Amino acid sequence: MIAIAPILLLGILVCxxxxxxxxxxxxxxxxxxxLPEKFRDASQNESSSSLCRASWSANLGQYRCDIDxxxxxxxxxxxxxxxxxxxxxxxxxNQWGKEKNFVEEERELVDRPVGRAGxxxxxxxxxxxxxxxxxxxxxxLLTTVFDDKIGALIVxxxxxAGKSQRKVIQQFLEEGLRYDGPADDPxxxxxxxxGRWEEHAPExxxxxxxxxxIRTKHYIILTNSxxxxxxxxxxxxxxxxxxxxxPFLETSKRKLMPVFLFRxxxxxxxxxxxxxxxxxxxxxxxxxxxxxxxxxxxxxxxNDPVHIHEATHQIFANRLHLxxxxxxxxxxxxxxxxxxxxxxxxxxxxxxxGQATPLPELLRMPGLIAKGDNQRLGDMARYNYKLAALFxxxxxxxxxxxxxxxxxxxxxxxxxRSNLNAIDRGFLDVYGxxxxxxxxxxxxxxxxx
Ligand SMILES: [Zn+2]
Numbered sequence: 001m002i003a004i005a006p007i008l009l010l011g012i013l014v015c016x017x018x019x020x021x022x023x024x025x026x027x028x029x030x031x032x033x034x035l036p037e038k039f040r041d042a043s044q045n046e047s048s049s050s051l052c053r054a055s056w057s058a059n060l061g062q063y064r065c066d067i068d069x070x071x072x073x074x075x076x077x078x079x080x081x082x083x084x085x086x087x088x089x090x091x092x093x094n095q096w097g098k099e100k101n102f103v104e105e106e107r108e109l110v111d112r113p114v115g116r117a118g119x120x121x122x123x124x125x126x127x128x129x130x131x132x133x134x135x136x137x138x139x140x141l142l143t144t145v146f147d148d149k150i151g152a153l154i155v156x157x158x159x160x161a162g163k164s165q166r167k168v169i170q171q172f173l174e175e176g177l178r179y180d181g182p183a184d185d186p187x188x189x190x191x192x193x194x195g196r197w198e199e200h201a202p203e204x205x206x207x208x209x210x211x212x213x214i215r216t217k218h219y220i221i222l223t224n225s226x227x228x229x230x231x232x233x234x235x236x237x238x239x240x241x242x243x244x245x246x247p248f249l250e251t252s253k254r255k256l257m258p259v260f261l262f263r264x265x266x267x268x269x270x271x272x273x274x275x276x277x278x279x280x281x282x283x284x285x286x287x288x289x290x291x292x293x294x295x296x297x298x299x300x301x302x303n304d305p306v307h308i309h310e311a312t313h314q315i316f317a318n319r320l321h322l323x324x325x326x327x328x329x330x331x332x333x334x335x336x337x338x339x340x341x342x343x344x345x346x347x348x349x350x351x352x353x354g355q356a357t358p359l360p361e362l363l364r365m366p367g368l369i370a371k372g373d374n375q376r377l378g379d380m381a382r383y384n385y386k387l388a389a390l391f392x393x394x395x396x397x398x399x400x401x402x403x404x405x406x407x408x409x410x411x412x413x414x415x416x417r418s419n420l421n422a423i424d425r426g427f428l429d430v431y432g433x434x435x436x437x438x439x440x441x442x443x444x445x446x447x448x449x
Contacts, residue, residue, distance in 0.1 A: 024054035024069065029146050030181035031115075033069055033153065038168050063165050066156045074150045077184065077255060079114075080248075081321040082143040082150035083107065083121040088414055090125075090139060100127040100136055104410075109249050114177050115144030115151065116184050118253040122173050126160050135160050142173040146181070153177055186255050188213070188220050196258060197222045202270035205262055215256060223261035225299040231261055234302035238311045245337060245396075246312075246409060248319050257318055260296040268298040290314035309338040322413025325423070327368045329412055332388030336396070339389055347386040351446040356387050359439040366418050391442065400441045404430050 021044050022035040035042050039058035047055045047068075054069040076082050090102035104125040114120035123141045128134060137158035144151050153176070155169050185192070193213040201210070205224055214221040214228045219235050221228045243250075262268045265287075272283035276291055287306045288297030290313035297307065312334040316322050323330075350356040357365075357380075368384040395401035395408050407430050415422040424434040431438060 021056075026053060029071070029149070029151070029179075031146075031151075031177060031179045033177050035067065036168070036172050036176065039065060039067070039172075060157065060161075060165050060168060063161060064158050065169075068154050068156075069151065070154065071146070071149050071151045073148060075148045076145050076150050077117065078318070078321065079117050079119060079121045079143045079145055079150075080319075082145055082152065083123055083141065084321045084414060085150065086141055086143055086152040086154075087123060087125075090127075090141075099130055101130060102127050102139055107249070109251050110142065110174050111251065111253070112174065113183055114142065114179050115146055116181065117145050118183050118186065119251050120144045120177075122170065124166070124170075127156070138166070140166070140169045140173060142177060144177070144179070184255065186253050187215060188256060188258075193220060193222060197260075200260065200271065200275050201262075202267060202274050204270045205264075205267035209263070217252075218254075218257060219259050220256040221259045221261055223259075223263075223299075224267075225261050225263040227299040227302070228261055231259075231299065231302045234307065235259060235311060238308040239315070241308065242312050242315050242337060246315070246320060246333065247406070248315075254319070255293075257314055258294045260294060262296070262298040265298050265300075268296060271296055290317065293318055305338045309334045312337050316413070320409070320413065322409065324415045324417055325412045326363060326418035327365055328362050328388045328391065331368050331385055332392040333409075335385045335389035336392040339386070341393065344386055344390045344393060347383055347390050348446045348449050350383065351387070351390070351443065357384055359391070359442060360420065360435055362387060362391070363423050363435065364418050364420055390446070394442050394445045398441070398445045400431075400445065 022039075022042050023032060024044075025032040033054060035056060035058065039056075039060060042056050042058040045055040045057060047053075051070055051072060052068050053071050056067045058065050058067065070086070072085070074082070074085065076085075087102070087104055102125050104123055106124045108122050110120040110122055112119065121141075121143045123143070125139055126135050127137045127139055129136050137156050138160035140155045140157070140161070142153040153173060155172070157165060157169065161169060190213075194210070197210055197213075201222075201224070209224045211223050211226070211228055214223070214232045216232045216236050218239050219232060221232045221235075223231075225231075260271060262271065268288070269280060269283040272278045272286070272289065273280055275296070276289065287300070287304060288295065288310045290296075290310040293314075295310050295314045297310070313330065316330065316333065347356060362384060365384070368388065369381040396405045401408065411430050412423065412426045415426045420435070427438050428434050433441075
């Protein structure tokens with residue numbers, strides 16, 4: 001059995017009675033797993049954890065495979081979100097076991113209902129010895145979601161799988177798990193859509209003029225405004241722009257992202273107070289916000305840059321599932337897409353002259369908006385947003401960062417927020433230098449920019 005997340009290792013596995021050695025049936029999850037014949041001499045192992053529901057060892061030619069089925073309690077809806085969590089567990093030497101790490105190499109969608117979401121994710125990677133950095137084995141995961149649980153079927157192959165072994169493992173992950181439970185409707189049922197509006201629309205907006213939900217390829221617009229259709233069109237344009245800069249895998253099986261579009265600003269403020277728990281004053285300082293699965297705003301101009309900024313937050317939370325790093329990361333990626341290169345000239349000059357917030361300080365800030373409401377603090381917040389955007393520009397466009405940008409997004413978007421040690425380690429993993437080295441390159445970039 002692969003050692004994973006010992007923090008969570010509690011209880012004893014009770015093997016399903018009647019399971020043959022090559023098959024595991026889980027009535028509660030309404031799924032079963034069958035090992036293919038190419039896995040020879042398969043034996044079912046006793047598991048030390050109730051979270052590992054099934055465990056086998058088998059031979060694949062000269063290769064040894066450990067195959068485990070892990071199930072955690074999490075209310076996730078997207079198998080990719082489950083993949084983030086399992087991959088993070090594999091990458092955490094404290095959780096996975098001290099001797100090996102995991103470097104992800106490839107990720108792809110399985111376009112088949114392997115759980116409630118109607119699709120699954122497969123992740124391939126290599127595990128290296130922490131002592132001598134040599135590859136020890138390869139790990140291959142299929143992740144999926146059940147009612148309030150997430151599952152991962154993990155194959156650990158040693159030595160690392162070659163091309164032909166990988167093909168067998170890939171096929172097993174794609175076909176070996178059978179799911180017979182109910183499936184989510186990615187397009188929302190009418191009942192779900194109307195129910196969501198009735199539950200969350202504030203008193204000032206509820207009851208009157210709720211329009212029929214507008215569905216586009218990626219969004220469902222819940223609105224009482226007559227501008228819903230043109231707004232929906234703009235959201236799709238924004239989606240395309242965001243996906244181009246921050247790529248992610250596409251499938252029609254993902255749940256449409258909800259957008260609350262209110263007719264008036266006051267209705268939006270009331271919503272922000274009742275649903276997001278803000279004060280009215282805080283709500284009044286915004287035109288829209290993304291939180292959890294939704295984006296909420298009111299109808300004014302579909303071209304307002306606030307929409308693409310907030311749509312970026314919504315996509316990072318619900319498509320990329322990158323929620324970490326800190327405010328510099330989350331606001332940086334959103335502000336970078338919202339602003340032009342020229343918009344960042346002033347802050348670049350300030351960095352050059354040593355007038356901007358030093359990088360380590362920016363990376364540590366829990367929020368870029370300082371508490372208080374005076375002019376100076378407002379300016380500082382504005383500069384810090386621009387600084388975060390400029391930092392993303394540097395990582396995406398400079399010779400230093402360009403090639404590693406996708407790896408940067410994934411790695412730093414998964415580290416605990418505002419944690420300087422974790423951020424330093426993240427930079428070291430991606431660029432081979434820590435915060436100091438990155439800051440040095442950033443200054444050089446601003447000088448030459
Ligand atoms: Zn923002």
